[in-house]
Every structure is written in structure tokens, then in C-alpha cells.
Amino acid sequence: MKMPNDIRPDGRKFDELRSIEIEAGVLDQADGSARVKWGLHTKIISVDPRKEAKIRNLAEEYYITLRGKEGKKLLVEVPEKILPHIEDDLGSYNVVADGFKGNVAVVAVHGPREPIPRHVGDPYRSVVRFRYTMAPFSVPERKRPAPGRREVEISKVCKEALQRIVFAEEFPMTVIDVFAEILAADAGTRVTALTAASVALADAGIPMRDLVSAVAAGRAFGHIVADLTKFEEDAPDAVDVPMAVVPGTEEFVLLQMDGRVTKREMDDIIELGLAKAKEVAELQRKALKEKYARVVENE
Template identity: 35%
Template structure:
């Protein structure tokens, strides 16, 4: 620690990165960045880079984890191995499991989980670059991803940290302040000021905590404003990713069913095509006809008796049809 600066705050009241004590780092937000997720958000906050994805509500496996009265929120916080200076060992760690747990609990009071019993809402927050305050940044990103996924929330959730350096309270610690400061207090709050997450590292007096809470509420309001603006800006930019539609051609059924469909529905439908425009009413009539045929086997056998006449007739029709087709080409 020989290169530790003697002061975190200079005589002008500015911090090492030039901010005042009650200023947050610049934040940049991009919503709907992943096409395969139901909702997603990319967030840059100072040097933090977070990508958050929401899938669901969807079926929850294993089933024993299901709640019969509400959806389960499964939040996964993960740091990419390249997100910090010394390579982070991939996979879950004590720290990431803890953050995942407290972050999922930060959303439980605001998400209307009771609308989706037996399901899960999966939230994945991936830290691409870390620079102190990643759990709060991840919560801010996850809120927007949840909203993007159309999940009902009672309120936006915004999170920000407050800490103490040089005996002074500062908002939104950067890495240096976090590592070498005296305290770190991350907080997540709703629009009404309800606290959904609070943790503390280091030491603060009672008075300091009270002051810190005022400071952090202010910070969260600024973040909420950024979140709102990002959402309002997104409207009107819904283009490619969100209007992507899929179409699946229905192919003829397998051989087994082909035989099935020939003597029931499809042949009727084919003849229906030739005979008439396909309004839904016609369709219905045809269907009832089909059923009649199914039940009335005697009628079919009668038809069958004079095969020879019909065969000629059939050939004629087929010829007509093929001629028509070749004309068309």
C-alpha cells in the first residue's frame, strides 16, 4: 500500500476520479440487447459493464422447487473470469452465491409473483468488467431486463452504494475507494423508498448510517431517472429484435397419417379447394360432411361397387388438372 494516496478527497472537495462526494458515476443503458432472451439490458456504470437477461416466467424444473402459489425468482450473479485484473476462477463462489441470494430477495417484494404459480423467472446478471459496485449495477440492469420481459412490477428498483473514505461519506464508490476505504454500504430501494437490499462492509456510526441513507436515496433517485429515460427512449425503437416473427410451415403428415387423412379430412379439403373459396363456413360444412362419411361406411361401399366407371372418370379429371397446371406454368 505504498502507493496509497494520502487523500481521497482533495482541497476542492473532489474525489480521485473528479466527482463530488454526492455524485454518481456516468451510466449508460441499452435495453433489449439479446434476441433470445425475453428481456435484457446492457448497463455501463463508470467502468462496470453488466449484461442482464430475463427468461420467463417459464416452467420450473426440478418440480419440487415450484411454489404452488407464486413464481420463484432465480437470480444468478456471475463474474466473467476476465472481469477483474487477476483472473477470476470461473464457476460459483461463496461471494457470487451470496450476491445471487440477496439480489433475488431484492426483487421479491416488487415482482407480482402471485400471477404465475408454479413457474420460475430466471434472471442472469453477468459482470463483464468490474469496478466496484457490481451488485448494485447488476440490480439496476436486472430491473430494466425484467420490465423489458413484460413482467409485472410494483415499482422500479434502483440500487447504489455509499461508503466512507477519509472520514467522509461518499456516494457510489469506485474501485480504489472500495478497496482502501473505511466502509461500503450497498442499498437497493423502490420508488417509495422501501429498502429491498442493504448490506454493509466496514464500520459506520449510527449518525453516519442515517446520513448515508439520505445520500444513497438521492443517488437512487438519479438512477431511477436514468432508468425511466432509457425505457421511454426505447419506445419507438422497437424494431428488428422485438418484431422478429417466426413462421413454421406445416408439412403433410407422416405416411401412417397420410392414409388416415386421405380417407377423412385432407381429401375433402382438397376437393373443397377446387370447388369453392375457403371461407370458414364452408370449412365447417366440409368437416361435418367428413364425419358423415366416416360414420356412413355403407355409402362408401356402394360407391365402390361400380369402380370401373369411376376409374375412367377419375383419369379424366386428373388429366384436366395436370393440363391446367402446365398451362399455369
């Protein structure tokens, strides 16, 4: 079957975000919290094992993953959106289960609170601290629990994105601690963490100029795309640009780039990222408001 030209390996359009589910106020002990699930909804299907070679071929072009054998059948995980496009190639199949392939982040905010150690405190403003950690089982090969250099760098850029968004001068001599834990990863963990962190800060009642909305855009397989998956990050021409934006003012508070692009491409990527960040902002707002709607329903 011939693929229409404007579909990506997971079935999305070039400017389409993955599914983003945000829930605010998910932890009891934290002053503010949020959980974000950012990824692809998939179907686990079982097919005739004789199709294995054909499916492995398909897996070169599309973001489908073989899951191994169960009984006499071969299990394949297929992003929902691409399934209709490859049905002919799959032949007959049964849907065995629903799956989710993406990022899961849980963020807690503790603060404003007394600075410990004391010397960390600033007499003029609250100090925002960010600690990004990944569970050993969040990545394909088990990661040792201790934070590595990548985690330290991500923590730094996230902290810098949030420090000025908070009205820190209202809480001198305090710290605002943000802890982000990644439980599952599939390209875009820092973007997921920061999006969740912004919601957690608001959930904690900390005064902010605005939310901070993060998203990644870039290039893969010859096209400028929004929200790359791992599959796209591994493309030979891949460029990944995570960014975070203040939706009300369009200011960029986080921006990193990995790859090689022309200035024109970079402009396009930034433009796309900005538009998508605003979509993320809408979802963040909804999540915060939904928390209160939940309350009224439950009574």
C-alpha cells in the same frame, strides 16, 4: 496545484454518481434484457517518461493508473473529470484514446416459465431465481469461471430484493430466472447487476410494483460519498454500503454494510443512497422508454 477540497480522487463531487449507461432489450433470445455500463469515462494520455516518478506519486492521491510504455512515451489513464485538476502536474501530454473504467453487466430474464425441476414450483406464486456470474477477465487477476462464495451470496441478496417487487401471485407454478453476467468490475458490481435486472424484468413485461434502483454509498478518505470506486473502497477508512430501493415508496429491499461507522454516519449514508437511488430510477425509466423511441427512428 492545490486541489479544491470538495473533489474526489476521480474528480467527482462527494454526492456525484459515475456515468451510468443503460440499454434495454439488447439480447434476442431472452424474454427481457438490459446492459448497464456504470463507471468513469477516462482519457488515455501519453506523457514524457521522465515524469514517471511524479505520476506514481500522483497515483497515490488520485485515481489515475499507469498503463505502461508505448514506444518512447508513458501511457497514463486519467478519469476525465480529474484531468483538468492535474494538468499542471502532467506537463505536456497527448490524448491517445478514450477509455472506460467501471462495471459492465449484461442481464437476461427468462420467464415466467415452467419450473424445472418441477418441485421448485410454488402453487401460489412465481419463484424468482437470480444467478450472478463474473467473467474470468472481469477482474484484474483472472478469476476461475466457477461461481464462488461471493457470487452465491450476491445471488441470494439480489433474488430477495426482487421477489416481492414482482406480482408473483399472477403466475403461480412458474419461475422467473434472472441471469446477470459481469464482464468488467470496478466496485459496485451487485448494484450494477440489480439495476440492470430491474430493467430486464420490466423489458420482459413482467408486472412489477415499481423498478428497483440500486446504488452504493459510504465513506472514503474522511468524507461521506456516493458510489465508491475501487480506489475509494481501498481507502483506510472505507465503508461501503450497497443498497437497493423501491423508488416510489422509498423501501429498502437490499442493504449490506462493510466497515465501521457511527449511527449518525449510517443515517447520512442511507439518506444519500436514497437520493441517489432515485437518480438511478430516472435513468432506468429513460432506458426503457428509449427502446421504443429507437424503433420509431429506425423506420
